Amino acid sequence: MNHNPVYLALDLPRLDAAEALARKVAGHIGGIKLGLEFFCAHGHHGVHELHKIGLPIFLDLKLHDIPNTVAGAMQAIHVLQPSIVTVHAAGGRAMMEDAKAAAGENCKVVAVTVLTSLDGDDLAAIGVSAADPHAQALRLAELAHSAGLDGIVCSGHEVGAVHSQWKDGYFVVPGLRPAEGRANGSAGNGKGDQKRIVSPREARDAGASVLVIGRPISRAEDPLAAARAIEATL
Numbered sequence: 489m490n491h492n493p494v495y496l497a498l499d500l501p502r503l504d505a506a507e508a509l510a511r512k513v514a515g516h517i518g519g520i521k522l523g524l525e526f527f528c529a530h531g532h533h534g535v536h537e538l539h540k541i542g543l544p545i546f547l548d549l550k551l552h553d554i555p556n557t558v559a560g561a562m563q564a565i566h567v568l569q570p571s572i573v574t575v576h577a578a579g580g581r582a583m584m585e586d587a588k589a590a591a592g593e594n595c596k597v598v599a600v601t602v603l604t605s606l607d608g609d610d611l612a613a614i615g616v617s618a619a620d621p622h623a624q625a626l627r628l629a630e631l632a633h634s635a636g637l638d639g640i641v642c643s644g645h646e647v648g649a650v651h652s653q654w655k656d657g658y659f660v661v662p663g664l665r666p667a668e669g670r671a672n673g674s675a676g677n678g679k680g681d682q683k684r685i686v687s688p689r690e691a692r693d694a695g696a697s698v699l700v701i702g703r704p705i706s707r708a709e710d711p712l713a714a715a716r717a718i719e720a721t722l
């Protein structure tokens with residue numbers, strides 16, 4: 489992997505703070521991931537502002553609705569020129585097909601399989617009978633592949649298995665916590681709400697194309713040092 493695979497998750501409420509953080513670490517990341525918190529607060533204007541930094545923008549909107557509505561949302565974000573957009577695989581084949589058909593030419597559409605904040609108990613509670621994140625992620629990866637998507641979002645625990653079945657897939661892995669940070673308990677490196685975590689290096693070695701990292705950088709006492717330290721492990 490020649491380019492830096494790290495996309496910084498800017499889950500911050502203030503636009504000026506998000507922009508300042510992204511500029512600070514820009515030399516040590518490969519892209520910027522803007523999710524629901526950022527998009528609901530700052531919308532298209534916020535995305536245009538972050539584009540000025542010159543890094544690829546990943547819109548993690550996790551679209552999940554009827555096919556017509558998701559296709560309309562995809563068309564509405566063309567103007568933002570995202571490099572990656574997420575939809576939920578649980579929205580079904582037709583929704584994913586229509587999302588891909590409506591996406592811009594240079595935009596990868598990837599499907600969220602099983603959120604990294606869920607474990608087997610959570611899957612059982614929402615009626616997924618296998619109650620196994622690994623099996624469910626593989627099943628949804630197959631559906632996303634057959635629907636013509638570019639790849640999926642999964643945890644580092646599943647990416648190796650998915651990669652072996654979908655050789656040219658594009659695999660986005662969040663739920664990352666640097667091994668060293670976990671050992672010394674430094675800020676931002678606790679599991680927090682994440683249940684299926686691995687280190688950035690483990691995810692990359694297992695076949696991840698994109699490493700999504702938020703709090704281990706954004707909540708670090710020294711975000712620049714944290715971004716540099718992560719880069720050095722890759």
Ligand SMILES: O=c1ccn([C@@H]2O[C@H](COP(=O)(O)O)[C@@H](O)[C@H]2O)c(=O)[nH]1
Nearest residue numbers: 497523602603604662663700701702703
């Ligand atoms: O399954 C998923 C899908 C998306 N995310 C997003 O990734 C980042 C992770 O942030 P951290 O602070 O590094 O935990 C966040 O924006 C999530 O919305 C995910 O965590 N899991």
